[in-house]
Amino acid sequence: SPVAGRGRCLCKETGSNFVRRIYIEKLEVYPQSASCEHREVIVTIKQSGEKRCLNPNSEWVRRILTSFTKKA
Amino acid sequence: SPVAGRGRCLCKETGSNFVRRIYIEKLEVYPQSASCEHREVIVTIKQSGEKRCLNPNSEWVRRILTSFTKKA
Numbered sequence: 424s425p426v427a428g429r430g431r432c433l434c435k436e437t438g439s440n441f442v443r444r445i446y447i448e449k450l451e452v453y454p455q456s457a458s459c460e461h462r463e464v465i466v467t468i469k470q471s472g473e474k475r476c477l478n479p480n481s482e483w484v485r486r487i488l489t490s491f492t493k494k495a
Numbered sequence: 496s497p498v499a500g501r502g503r504c505l506c507k508e509t510g511s512n513f514v515r516r517i518y519i520e521k522l523e524v525y526p527q528s529a530s531c532e533h534r535e536v537i538v539t540i541k542q543s544g545e546k547r548c549l550n551p552n553s554e555w556v557r558r559i560l561t562s563f564t565k566k567a
Contacts, residue, residue: 492557
């Protein structure tokens, strides 16, 4: 799971490729930046509020993000 | 800008259609839920840390989210 603290990547490992949609409270998407050279996607899980790193290169993560902003 | 408090939508208005990419620290994407019947996208602005609502139906918002998870 993500580590706090500025100036470093939040996710140490590549992260999961999938989380069941019904568990998603929100997704946080961090672009590449001075503090971390790769993009990061962090999911907050409903009820527990647990934060988990997702693999930004996973096809599923890409699809879920796009589906969240599809024309209503 | 977004309002705090559970059980309600965070964004009162439709939100901006565009924010310059270089100002984006992170994007938060909230799916439809019991507490808010429409999706919400909130940008955190670099340096100021200000949070601003974005229009989830804006083509630009969709494109920026997809670009953040494009194959590296």
